[in-house]
Amino acid sequence: MAPPSGTTTILPPLDRRAVLKESAYIAIFVFALAFGLVGFKTEDVPGGLEIVTRFGQVFVAALVAFVGRLGMILLREQRPVPVLWGSAAFAAVMLALLIGNLAAPAADLTRYLPFGSVVINWLVTLLAVVFFGRAVWVLRHRSRAVTAGREAVMDRVAARVQRSARVIGPLLLGIAIVFPFLPVADRWLLDIAILVATYIMLGWGLNIVVGLAGLLDLGYVAFYAVGAYSYALLATYFDLGFWVCLPFAGIMAAFAGILLGFPVLRLRGDYLAIVTLGFGEMIRVILLNWYKFTKGPDGISGIPRPSFFGLPFTRNPPDGSESFHSFFGLEYSPLDRIIFLYYLIIALALVTNFFTLRIRKLPVGRAWEALREDETACRSIGINPRNTKLTAFAIGAMFGGFGGSFFATRQGFISPESFTFIESAIILAVVVLGGMGSQIGVAFAAVILIGLPEFFRELQQYRMLAFGAAMVMIMVWRPRGLLAHREPTIRLFPQGPPVKEPKT
Amino acid sequence: MSMLTVSGVHTFYGRIEALRGVDVTVEEGEIVTLIGANGAGKSTLLMTICGNPRAAAGRIAFDGREITSLPTHNIVRRGIAQSPEGRRIFPFMTVLENLQMGASVVDPAHFQEDVDRVFTLYPILKERRHQRGGTLSGGEQQMLAIGRALMSRPRLLLLDEPSLGLAPLLVKQIFSVIADINKTQKMTVFLVEQNAYHALRLAHRGYVMANGQIVLSGTGQELLANPEIRAAYLEGGHG
Ligand SMILES: Nc1ncnc2c1ncn2[C@@H]1O[C@H](COP(=O)(O)OP(=O)(O)OP(=O)(O)O)[C@@H](O)[C@H]1O
Ligand SMILES: [Mg+2]
Numbered sequence: 174m175a176p177p178s179g180t181t182t183i184l185p186p187l188d189r190r191a192v193l194k195e196s197a198y199i200a201i202f203v204f205a206l207a208f209g210l211v212g213f214k215t216e217d218v219p220g221g222l223e224i225v226t227r228f229g230q231v232f233v234a235a236l237v238a239f240v241g242r243l244g245m246i247l248l249r250e251q252r253p254v255p256v257l258w259g260s261a262a263f264a265a266v267m268l269a270l271l272i273g274n275l276a277a278p279a280a281d282l283t284r285y286l287p288f289g290s291v292v293i294n295w296l297v298t299l300l301a302v303v304f305f306g307r308a309v310w311v312l313r314h315r316s317r318a319v320t321a322g323r324e325a326v327m328d329r330v331a332a333r334v335q336r337s338a339r340v341i342g343p344l345l346l347g348i349a350i351v352f353p354f355l356p357v358a359d360r361w362l363l364d365i366a367i368l369v370a371t372y373i374m375l376g377w378g379l380n381i382v383v384g385l386a387g388l389l390d391l392g393y394v395a396f397y398a399v400g401a402y403s404y405a406l407l408a409t410y411f412d413l414g415f416w417v418c419l420p421f422a423g424i425m426a427a428f429a430g431i432l433l434g435f436p437v438l439r440l441r442g443d444y445l446a447i448v449t450l451g452f453g454e455m456i457r458v459i460l461l462n463w464y465k466f467t468k469g470p471d472g473i474s475g476i477p478r479p480s481f482f483g484l485p486f487t488r489n490p491p492d493g494s495e496s497f498h499s500f501f502g503l504e505y506s507p508l509d510r511i512i513f514l515y516y517l518i519i520a521l522a523l524v525t526n527f528f529t530l531r532i533r534k535l536p537v538g539r540a541w542e543a544l545r546e547d548e549t550a551c552r553s554i555g556i557n558p559r560n561t562k563l564t565a566f567a568i569g570a571m572f573g574g575f576g577g578s579f580f581a582t583r584q585g586f587i588s589p590e591s592f593t594f595i596e597s598a599i600i601l602a603v604v605v606l607g608g609m610g611s612q613i614g615v616a617f618a619a620v621i622l623i624g625l626p627e628f629f630r631e632l633q634q635y636r637m638l639a640f641g642a643a644m645v646m647i648m649v650w651r652p653r654g655l656l657a658h659r660e661p662t663i664r665l666f667p668q669g670p671p672v673k674e675p676k677t
Numbered sequence: 678m679s680m681l682t683v684s685g686v687h688t689f690y691g692r693i694e695a696l697r698g699v700d701v702t703v704e705e706g707e708i709v710t711l712i713g714a715n716g717a718g719k720s721t722l723l724m725t726i727c728g729n730p731r732a733a734a735g736r737i738a739f740d741g742r743e744i745t746s747l748p749t750h751n752i753v754r755r756g757i758a759q760s761p762e763g764r765r766i767f768p769f770m771t772v773l774e775n776l777q778m779g780a781s782v783v784d785p786a787h788f789q790e791d792v793d794r795v796f797t798l799y800p801i802l803k804e805r806r807h808q809r810g811g812t813l814s815g816g817e818q819q820m821l822a823i824g825r826a827l828m829s830r831p832r833l834l835l836l837d838e839p840s841l842g843l844a845p846l847l848v849k850q851i852f853s854v855i856a857d858i859n860k861t862q863k864m865t866v867f868l869v870e871q872n873a874y875h876a877l878r879l880a881h882r883g884y885v886m887a888n889g890q891i892v893l894s895g896t897g898q899e900l901l902a903n904p905e906i907r908a909a910y911l912e913g914g915h916g
Pocket of ligand 1: 680695715719722
């Protein structure tokens with residue numbers, strides 16, 4: 174099908190009616206969607222709420238969708254020229270208006286902008302620029318092999334990123350370590366960094382189950398919850414410290430993982446996903462209703478903060494004892510505790526990462542990957558699928574439990590509300606979008622999915638919409654995940670004999 | 678005592694009876710070929726020997742010890758390796774990783790030696806050692822499937838249609854390698870084939886299966902000379 178490069182391509186004729194129809198469908202779809210979501214807005218006015226209508230915006234949105242879809246079809250059909258000019262003109266006008274508005278707010282240029290929200294205007298402009306770039310690309314590579322080419326390019330990028338992980342990894346780690354001492358790192362940014370790092374760790378933990386073993390787990394939050402409650406309950410009932418509770422929390426979560434693992438041993442794909450989803454909800458419902466033990470919806474408060482090897486981060490330690498700042502002779506700063514939490518989660522995440530990297534090369538880890546590819550073949554080479562699956566669930570869950578303990582000690586208060594399905598969904602999204610099995614991809618996806626939205630607070634509820642849209646786009650554009658690339662675990666001959674490994 | 682004894686084995690898929698009382702023996706050091714029409718139950722027999730699906734009745738013994746109700750992975754650990762129908766190599770793993778997976782049940786100390794042996798049998802695999810299994814050609818995948826089975830240092834090798842979909846030249850090569858493994862490594866081979874002519878010529882003994890039962894057996898030469906077999910499996914081919 175693909176003509177060899179260099180020859181002139183004969184384009185099939187364009188079915189104008191079909192093209193218009195397809196674009197119109199999208200426009201109607203967007204219109205219907207936006208009518209309810211954007212068309213009406215409640216506004217606080219003295220004496221109550223008032224409904225404000227914004228139908229103009231709805232029409233603009235439908236029009237943008239129509240033109241955008243038209244552009245996409247034209248690009249797909251190898252007709253980049255109209256898109257080239259159209260997007261260039263649009264982007265130029267938009268940029269002029271937006272920058273003009275920044276430079277001279279008094280001129281009130283926003284009147285001419287299509288959307289009410291500045292962020293959306295910027296996004297639309299960005300989209301136009303992307304279209305322009307694509308049009309240029311298509312113009313230069315006029316061939317049907319574009320899609321394949323793009324895949325190949327991204328594959329190569331992914332492969333290169335993975336290979337250079339030896340360099341990039343320590344580099345990113347270095348940045349992560351000095352980050353709290355950079356002048357930009359204020360309380361707000363540190364909090365975001367802690368949040369992102371938490372999801373990176375959870376993503377890496379879930380990656381063991383989903384990415385390596387290929388078991389689609391929609392209830393990962395259950396283990397997060399078990400870890401959090403294990404720590405909270407042990408700490409409040411028995412007055413134990415964080416470091417003592419951490420391994421217990423991990424073990425409890427691992428047990429929960431095995432508990433989930435047994436009934437789902439025979440299930441795959443969709444069925445497995447449904448049962449794990451149910452399991453996640455079950456744990457939450459138990460926490461909610463076992464009032465005597467977990468205090469139900471009231472949650473558990475007063476969870477002890479972590480200490481620095483026994484030194485608490487308090488301003489005024491009780492008489493006769495030291496706290497972190499007095500022991501080191503420092504000025505008291507409330508940031509100390511945050512920075513400590515930051516390092517704590519970075520350390521936990523690193524442990525998860527090193528564990529995963531290491532275990533991939535051991536028989537268990539290799540069996541996980543083989544199981545993901547073909548369970549029947551696994552049996553026929555002597556792998557016990559039951560034990561393999563159970564270890565994957567248990568170990569993935571253990572890291573979820575560590576993450577949960579961290580969450581509890583960071584918040585100081587937990588309730589079942591923190592462990593809803595949406596958490597599982599977000600963690601899974603981090604894994605899937607990053608590229609299943611790719612450690613760097615997961616970190617990257619966590620930064621994009623968790624970090625970026627924090628900077629778009631202005632978008633309010635549309636944040637989630639944008640989150641969804643971004644996810645859909647990535648899945649359409651690169652279904653295996655952004656940085657999906659599997660690095661082989663063994664190389665022979667060029668680099669000498671393989672390392673001796675213990676028997677299974 | 679025979680190495681493998683299958684006696685009176687019945688296997689069901691739900692209510693379909695795929696094997697209706699099968700008796701087969703394989704002696705140490707033999708190549709035994711099983712031929713039969715599509716749907717006769719040949720693959721089912723190989724899979725039943727490996728315990729997946731389980732035999733509903735009858736018994737299967739390996740080295741005189743009953744393995745009828747062992748789980749598949751334990752049967753493999755006893756020394757039976759299978760290159761299953763449809764190859765079933767791991768598509769996202771490299772050739773080398775596939776071979777390494779095959780060695781899951783043996784001491785890793787043997788790894789280098791065993792890999793070298795597979796690469797001597799199939800030099801093309803050595804060239805492709807870092808290529809993903811899924812991107813190999815059909816013939817290369819077949820070689821990899823056999824190679825992976827060999828990596829577990831089996832005493833009995835079960836092969837399900839190793840020549841399926843291969844060019845005539847490659848078919849010859851696959852069979853000559855099987856004969857070679859049998860001679861040099863003293864490997865016992867139980868072979869299911871559609872390619873009756875080659876497979877029977879290679880075999881010490883053969884069985885013919887129809888409708889879940891063994892209908893004929895004899896030495897390879899006998900079966901090749903049998904007029905019924907010639908009519909049913911060989912005419913038009915190499916007849
Ligand atoms: N998983 C299954 N579920 C139900 N029926 C099955 C299953 N596998 C095989 N069968 C049936 O069992 C019978 C024997 O199948 P089998 O695969 O053993 O045949 P075969 O001799 O290997 O044929 P071929 O030469 O085409 O590979 C067939 O009728 C088939 O339809
Ligand atoms: Mg078959």
